[in-house]
Amino acid sequence: MSFATILGLGQTALELGLINSLVVLSLFLSYSMLNVCDLSTDGCFTLGAAVGAMVAIAGYPYLSLPAAVCAGMCSGFVTAVLQTRMGVDSLLAGIVVNTGLYSVNIAIMGGKSLVNLNKVPTVFSMLKDVLKPTALKGLETLIVALLAVAIVVVFLSWFLRTRLGLSIRATGNNPDMVRSSSINPIMTTTVGLTISNGFTALSGCLLAQSQKSADINIGSGMLTVALASLLIGGVFFGRRRIPVRAIGAVIGAFLFRLVYTIALRFNMPSFMLKATSSVIVILAMFIPYLKRQYPNFCRRLEARKGGR
Amino acid sequence: MLILEQVNKTFSPGTLDEKHALKDVSLHVKPGDFISIIGANGAGKSTLFNAVCGVFYTDTGRIILGGKDITMTPDFKRAKVIGHLFQDPMRGSAPDMSIEENLALAAGKGGWLSRVSRADRAQFRDRLALLGMGLEDRMDHRVGLLSGGQRQALTLLMATYNVPKVLLLDEHTAALDPGTAEKVLNLTKSIVEENHITCMMITHNMQSALELGNRTIMMDQGRIIYDVQGEERSKLTIHDLTEKFRQASGRALDNDRMLLGVDE
Numbered sequence: 001m002s003f004a005t006i007l008g009l010g011q012t013a014l015e016l017g018l019i020n021s022l023v024v025l026s027l028f029l030s031y032s033m034l035n036v037c038d039l040s041t042d043g044c045f046t047l048g049a050a051v052g053a054m055v056a057i058a059g060y061p062y063l064s065l066p067a068a069v070c071a072g073m074c075s076g077f078v079t080a081v082l083q084t085r086m087g088v089d090s091l092l093a094g095i096v097v098n099t100g101l102y103s104v105n106i107a108i109m110g111g112k113s114l115v116n117l118n119k120v121p122t123v124f125s126m127l128k129d130v131l132k133p134t135a136l137k138g139l140e141t142l143i144v145a146l147l148a149v150a151i152v153v154v155f156l157s158w159f160l161r162t163r164l165g166l167s168i169r170a171t172g173n174n175p176d177m178v179r180s181s182s183i184n185p186i187m188t189t190t191v192g193l194t195i196s197n198g199f200t201a202l203s204g205c206l207l208a209q210s211q212k213s214a215d216i217n218i219g220s221g222m223l224t225v226a227l228a229s230l231l232i233g234g235v236f237f238g239r240r241r242i243p244v245r246a247i248g249a250v251i252g253a254f255l256f257r258l259v260y261t262i263a264l265r266f267n268m269p270s271f272m273l274k275a276t277s278s279v280i281v282i283l284a285m286f287i288p289y290l291k292r293q294y295p296n297f298c299r300r301l302e303a304r305k306g307g308r
Numbered sequence: 309m310l311i312l313e314q315v316n317k318t319f320s321p322g323t324l325d326e327k328h329a330l331k332d333v334s335l336h337v338k339p340g341d342f343i344s345i346i347g348a349n350g351a352g353k354s355t356l357f358n359a360v361c362g363v364f365y366t367d368t369g370r371i372i373l374g375g376k377d378i379t380m381t382p383d384f385k386r387a388k389v390i391g392h393l394f395q396d397p398m399r400g401s402a403p404d405m406s407i408e409e410n411l412a413l414a415a416g417k418g419g420w421l422s423r424v425s426r427a428d429r430a431q432f433r434d435r436l437a438l439l440g441m442g443l444e445d446r447m448d449h450r451v452g453l454l455s456g457g458q459r460q461a462l463t464l465l466m467a468t469y470n471v472p473k474v475l476l477l478d479e480h481t482a483a484l485d486p487g488t489a490e491k492v493l494n495l496t497k498s499i500v501e502e503n504h505i506t507c508m509m510i511t512h513n514m515q516s517a518l519e520l521g522n523r524t525i526m527m528d529q530g531r532i533i534y535d536v537q538g539e540e541r542s543k544l545t546i547h548d549l550t551e552k553f554r555q556a557s558g559r560a561l562d563n564d565r566m567l568l569g570v571d572e
Contacts, residue, residue: 161424162421166413174401178384179383180387180400181466183416
């Protein structure tokens, strides 16, 4: 394997890692901070891809990004209202929205399950033309993704230290305390989920435009993949300050992609991506559990040996 | 200050578990009152506090605080003027956030997008120093790292940071060791006296029920069965209290269930 190939692989992993890390940051807000497992993530990712693709096809490549973010925020708002104001269980609210989004996404893509962006100007193709004569040639995906991630990380680092951000963190930590601080946890949950879904949709929009197509299954399994990345990042930066943890989430996404890319080189079939992410999530949950249980397990074994 | 008029609450009505937890409870708390509340387990003491805080809406009756009818006001809005401490020291603060961040939420100053300013930090530090636990030098530590006593003291500070109209203490020292409990109780007394906070305290310790405050209420089976203050209260002994209980409720006070902390 030549050096250029390795570099190329590294760049692809970095690009895809960065784009995916937006979903990881979304989960960082909803799952780590708000303690809500948002199962509408897959559908919301596809929603972002669909909206982004259609707006780009309509001839507004730059507008496609804010449009996707807005669509995602609407979806997050619905998920939040279902679980805070309409008595739907939190997990169920996500599942219901996810299912509903399938139809919504196909409707947005004009009744088709695949939209091609080959001959359509996207943020990436526009930037590609700009960068062609410069030294940054061929790095347009990386630059856009990096910029998006940087904005989101800076935003989160600032936001989670404001009073509203603190309330959102406390809601996931101790809702009773939020109420006794005269803050309505319904409001904080709604704001948190709305924002986090905006990031998810942005990620979907960027992925669709970078791979020049949006299909209805683009987001399937995204929640597990992102959760795996989040947990990998948490291993290294779990108890640090908020900005460090946010960057940790991004690094986790990159590491996950890197391992996956390397595995592909060693002839792992590409359809194994989702199984890999499932296994990582399971391990990330199981290992701490095992650490707690193992001493007791040993003692029980000893008691059984000696006791008889 | 705080007025309850004919308040009733029944849990799980129409089922086998039906419990009439508050029966025609009327109470008039005057500004500056420090009321100790005693009664056996299940007498309705905590339910009374929860009704005042808005954990649930009462079935009938009115609750008026500071001249405003709050009967149907949601709990988080009432929290602005009501402080509530529980037996469990973990309930009042967010463990994964720092002391400073917890205080920032309790202080609730500034707009939604404002951050903790240097002035805020200095004020937090001064207030923490009053607790005498050295917490002012650990403002960036996670609250989860504090001991139960430190956490309860912090919760007390948070609940009284913006002086509430009424402070409800639900056995807030019962889970602490005797030394720490005394320390937290003394802190409570000094904060309440300094800010002239109207206060209600549930206790299972008859001794402190009579020593603390200016008024004592006894509850049984969802009713207030005895309400004493002034001269009559100052002459009261623990023995008299148990006797009163027998007279009012028609049965002997079950000492074990009341967990009396009687020093004899």
